[in-house]
Amino acid sequence: MAGSPVEWGKDRPAQSVRTCIGCRQREPSAELLRIVARHRESGSPGFAVVPDPRRRLPGRGAWLHPVSACLRSAERRRAFGRALRVSGNLDISALEQYLENRHEHS
Numbered sequence: 595m596a597g598s599p600v601e602w603g604k605d606r607p608a609q610s611v612r613t614c615i616g617c618r619q620r621e622p623s624a625e626l627l628r629i630v631a632r633h634r635e636s637g638s639p640g641f642a643v644v645p646d647p648r649r650r651l652p653g654r655g656a657w658l659h660p661v662s663a664c665l666r667s668a669e670r671r672r673a674f675g676r677a678l679r680v681s682g683n684l685d686i687s688a689l690e691q692y693l694e695n696r697h698e699h700s
């Protein structure tokens with residue numbers, strides 16, 4: 595473990611930085627959870643907000659700290675619809691469940 599200190603983050607291409615839609619803080623995207631809006635099952639109007647931890651789902655995404663405080667403030671400010679460009683009913687229960695499960699394991 596010898597060697598010169600490496601200056602991370604100076605000359606390297608910057609990691610992408612995203613803004614949490616809950617608290618509006620800018621973070622490296624690795625710190626944030628990607629979320630996307632998906633059409634609900636046919637017959638149900640509106641959209642569902644789902645977590646996309648692997649960042650593979652198509653469509654417009656938004657970013658959120660994976661904590662309930664940021665979920666709540668995004669919900670209160672109606673940031674989901676704005677960030678995801680959808681209107682109408684937004685079902686965030688899948689996201690809530692995802693965050694709850696995370697907490698159980700930590």
Ligand SMILES: [Zn+2]
Binds near residue numbers: 614615658659664
């Ligand atoms: Zn946040």
